[in-house]
Amino acid sequence: MDNAKIPAKLLKEAVFTFVLSLIVFGPISGLVLTGFTVENKLARPLIIASVVTIGRVLFTLFLETSLGRRLIARMAGTAGSGVTVESGNERFPYAAVAIAFAVGLAFPLMADEYWLGVAILALIYVLLGLGLNIVVGLAGLLDLGFVAFYAVGAYLLALGAQYLGLGFWGALALAPLIAAFCGMVLAFPVLRMHGDYLAIVTLGFGEIIRLVLNNWLDFTGGPNGAAVPAPTFLGLEFTRTARQGGTPFHEFFGISYSADYKFWFIYLVLFLVVAAVIYVVNRLKSMPIGRLWEALREDEIACRSLGVNHVATKLSAFMLGASTGGVAGVFFAVHQGFVNPTSFTFFESALILAIVVLGGLGSTLGVVMAALVLTILPEVLRDFAEYRVLVFGILMVVMMVWRPRGLVRIKRPAFFPSSAPAAVPALAAAEAAQ
Amino acid sequence: MDFYILAQQLVNGITLGSIYGLIAVGYTMVYGVIRMINFAHGDVYMVSAYVAAITLAVLHSFGVDSVPFAIISVLVVTCFITGVYGWTIERVAYRPLRGSTKLAPLISAIGISLMLQSYVQVAQGARDQGVPVLVSGALRLGTDKDFAQITYMQLVILVASFVAMAILTYLISYTTLGRQCRATQQNRHISAVLGVNTDRIISSVFVIGAATAAVGGVLVTFNYGSFNFFIGFVMGIKAFTAAVLGGIGSLPGAILGGLVLGLTEALFAGYVSTDYKDVFAFALLIVILFFRPYGLLGRPEIQKV
Numbered sequence: 001m002d003n004a005k006i007p008a009k010l011l012k013e014a015v016f017t018f019v020l021s022l023i024v025f026g027p028i029s030g031l032v033l034t035g036f037t038v039e040n041k042l043a044r045p046l047i048i049a050s051v052v053t054i055g056r057v058l059f060t061l062f063l064e065t066s067l068g069r070r071l072i073a074r075m076a077g078t079a080g081s082g083v084t085v086e087s088g089n090e091r092f093p094y095a096a097v098a099i100a101f102a103v104g105l106a107f108p109l110m111a112d113e114y115w116l117g118v119a120i121l122a123l124i125y126v127l128l129g130l131g132l133n134i135v136v137g138l139a140g141l142l143d144l145g146f147v148a149f150y151a152v153g154a155y156l157l158a159l160g161a162q163y164l165g166l167g168f169w170g171a172l173a174l175a176p177l178i179a180a181f182c183g184m185v186l187a188f189p190v191l192r193m194h195g196d197y198l199a200i201v202t203l204g205f206g207e208i209i210r211l212v213l214n215n216w217l218d219f220t221g222g223p224n225g226a227a228v229p230a231p232t233f234l235g236l237e238f239t240r241t242a243r244q245g246g247t248p249f250h251e252f253f254g255i256s257y258s259a260d261y262k263f264w265f266i267y268l269v270l271f272l273v274v275a276a277v278i279y280v281v282n283r284l285k286s287m288p289i290g291r292l293w294e295a296l297r298e299d300e301i302a303c304r305s306l307g308v309n310h311v312a313t314k315l316s317a318f319m320l321g322a323s324t325g326g327v328a329g330v331f332f333a334v335h336q337g338f339v340n341p342t343s344f345t346f347f348e349s350a351l352i353l354a355i356v357v358l359g360g361l362g363s364t365l366g367v368v369m370a371a372l373v374l375t376i377l378p379e380v381l382r383d384f385a386e387y388r389v390l391v392f393g394i395l396m397v398v399m400m401v402w403r404p405r406g407l408v409r410i411k412r413p414a415f416f417p418s419s420a421p422a423a424v425p426a427l428a429a430a431e432a433a434q
Numbered sequence: 435m436d437f438y439i440l441a442q443q444l445v446n447g448i449t450l451g452s453i454y455g456l457i458a459v460g461y462t463m464v465y466g467v468i469r470m471i472n473f474a475h476g477d478v479y480m481v482s483a484y485v486a487a488i489t490l491a492v493l494h495s496f497g498v499d500s501v502p503f504a505i506i507s508v509l510v511v512t513c514f515i516t517g518v519y520g521w522t523i524e525r526v527a528y529r530p531l532r533g534s535t536k537l538a539p540l541i542s543a544i545g546i547s548l549m550l551q552s553y554v555q556v557a558q559g560a561r562d563q564g565v566p567v568l569v570s571g572a573l574r575l576g577t578d579k580d581f582a583q584i585t586y587m588q589l590v591i592l593v594a595s596f597v598a599m600a601i602l603t604y605l606i607s608y609t610t611l612g613r614q615c616r617a618t619q620q621n622r623h624i625s626a627v628l629g630v631n632t633d634r635i636i637s638s639v640f641v642i643g644a645a646t647a648a649v650g651g652v653l654v655t656f657n658y659g660s661f662n663f664f665i666g667f668v669m670g671i672k673a674f675t676a677a678v679l680g681g682i683g684s685l686p687g688a689i690l691g692g693l694v695l696g697l698t699e700a701l702f703a704g705y706v707s708t709d710y711k712d713v714f715a716f717a718l719l720i721v722i723l724f725f726r727p728y729g730l731l732g733r734p735e736i737q738k739v
Contacts, residue, residue, distance in 0.1 A: 023515060024519060026515075027484070028554055029553075029557040031488045031491070033488060035564075036564070036566050037494070037495065038488055136537070140537060189723065199473075201719065201723055203671060205716070207671065207713075208713050208717060212713065215709040347548075350548055389551065390556060392545075392552075393549030394545070395545070396545025396548070397527050397549070400539070401530045401542070
């Protein structure tokens with residue numbers, strides 16, 4: 001741009017931004033309703049508007065520098081493709097994975113009760129994030145009612161125990177099947193249609209489930225919730241004294257009683273399930289079904305013209321995601337010992353979506369990291385709890401504008417015939433050139 | 435008597451339905467021009483309810499007592515401010531994403547929705563807010579025991595929605611802006627080639643949609659008197675249901691869909707269960723999408739490659 005024009009342009013832009021943000025922020029944050037009158041806090045919008053204007057001006061100035069121009073060029077170049085194709089020569093990081101696994105297993109020995117609780121919650125969100133990642137990240141289907149499957153899993157254990165005598169292990173085995181069935185019933189009619197409709201239908205479905213749980217007092221206990229039985233290990237209970245005819249865990253092994261054993265047990269089972277899900281998802285990604293998901297996400301019309309059964313492919317992703325959500329629900333219920341509908345609001349769905357989006361749509365590592373950060377950070381920053389949702393919202397918008405493919409760059413495994421290793425570099429070079 | 439109950443539910447249904455229609459306009463017009471569901475639209479409606487209450491309180495503190503003047507000036511101010519919200523949201527969260535992945539604008543819209551809810555909650559507090567009753571009294575039909583009534587406020591709602599819809603129809607059918615909107619809706623690229631400033635048209639559509647939702651927000655606020663930062667969520671889904679019911683992308687469809695949804699919901703609430711009336715609306719959405727995804731007045735969308 002012509003350098004002489006910059007000051008005039010900046011001034012115009014600054015005045016415009018300032019007036020606009022005054023109009024936007026003025027009434028809501030400047031005049032607080034108290035009863036039928038308003039309380040004058042007009043200094044707040046002035047401060048916000050000034051901050052926004054200064055930010056805007058600095059940003060424009062930054063874009064005029066050489067660094068900013070390079071940034072613009074890079075954004076323009078890589079906005080479309082954020083996927084790196086592996087060359088086929090990468091080694092699997094066995095050491096790092098083994099260390100992470102060992103640290104994860106040993107975590108209960110190091111943590112106190114509070115942090116163990118946080119870790120269990122974080123792992124539940126990892127599981128939810130992994131489930132939603134299959135649906136949103138890999139298959140590109142926006143599911144805004146993921147919390148419904150989470151609720152199905154949690155209430156399966158609570159109500160199953162109440163009416164059918166179902167235990168933790170039974171629920172853990174049944175939850176994926178029932179959640180997947182719910183997913184199928186919901187998604188089958190919708191998957192044939194425009195992708196946006198799926199988002200709103202799942203949103204509606206999530207609300208239906210919550211409203212039914214809330215209003216069906218006789219069956220679910222309504223807003224009062226339902227109690228969840230404690231887990232057992234090979235029939236051994238984690239209480240101080242067992243029910244009639246049983247032996248508590250600590251007596252059976254001849255160790256002293258501690259209330260933490262139950263959480264150790266939940267943590268370890270959960271950790272193994274998360275590890276298994278990560279393994280399965282990683283295998284699925286390189287199997288034909290996983291590659292079909294990603295292909296459908298990128299271009300549905302092209303896939304269908306090549307004969308891909310898009311409904312079956314999407315349905316498989318949706319059901320797998322739902323069943324992971326169901327499993328997470330069982331762990332949530334057993335950890336809390338109590339479920340009620342307030343745990344399954346739309347905000348929960350949005351939080352899981354934020355995890356997937358921030359982690360990078362489709363990246364397993366990114367999802368795990370984002371889930372850990374988004375659940376542990378609020379524990380650390382309790383004073384700012386009020387602003388948590390606001391920050392999530394801003395992060396979602398900024399991420400979409402800045403890096404719609406997420407923070408972690410997605411790597412896609414390359415495939416080569418194993419009988420002709422000599423062809424590997426040539427093929428890799430050809431793929432990289434594309 | 436049954437007749438009066440039915441008549442009462444019909445009156446309630448039509449009033450509710452015209453509000454749904456007003457909010458559905460925003461969904462349907464935005465979908466028409468950029469093929470995107472604006473998830474933040476329900477929260478724009480919520481913001482308009484707050485702006486309306488604040489404007490009313492400010493007017494009151496200046497000693498304005500004339501009710502018609504108060505209603506009209508609240509409508510004008512709220513439409514303006516909410517329109518600015520619509521413009522800003524489009525500019526900040528959607529315009530940079532043109533040509534990005536299919537999922538990006540949807541997620542960005544959810545981000546905006548969370549932001550608006552949380553912003554209002556932080557700035558105004560989480561408690562329910564209210565406005566004083568401006569218009570009281572009702573027209574009654576029937577005896578003292580069995581009667582159907584239409585409150586004066588409901589009459590105001592019907593008149594105001596009708597006027598808003600008439601202005602909107604005029605704007606879309608007879609003005610240059612409307613013609614350009616329709617052209618952009620049919621084919622954005624060709625319109626741009628023919629000299630339509632499509633970015634400006636898309637912005638205008640967001641402003642029009644937000645302002646129409648603001649009319650709905652003002653009317654609902656004056657009618658029910660109470661609101662909180664979360665009302666946009668359910669209203670958003672319902673108005674979207676109305677838009678889909680009528681055929682998304684079609685303006686008369688949005689109004690018709692709103693009326694149909696309002697009537698069926700009122701009848702369901704009156705005869706079956708009030709606890710499950712939201713469930714009914716959401717289930718209706720799923721059923722429509724299954725049997726007639728292009729709605730009552732829409733046309734099946736043909737995908738071209």
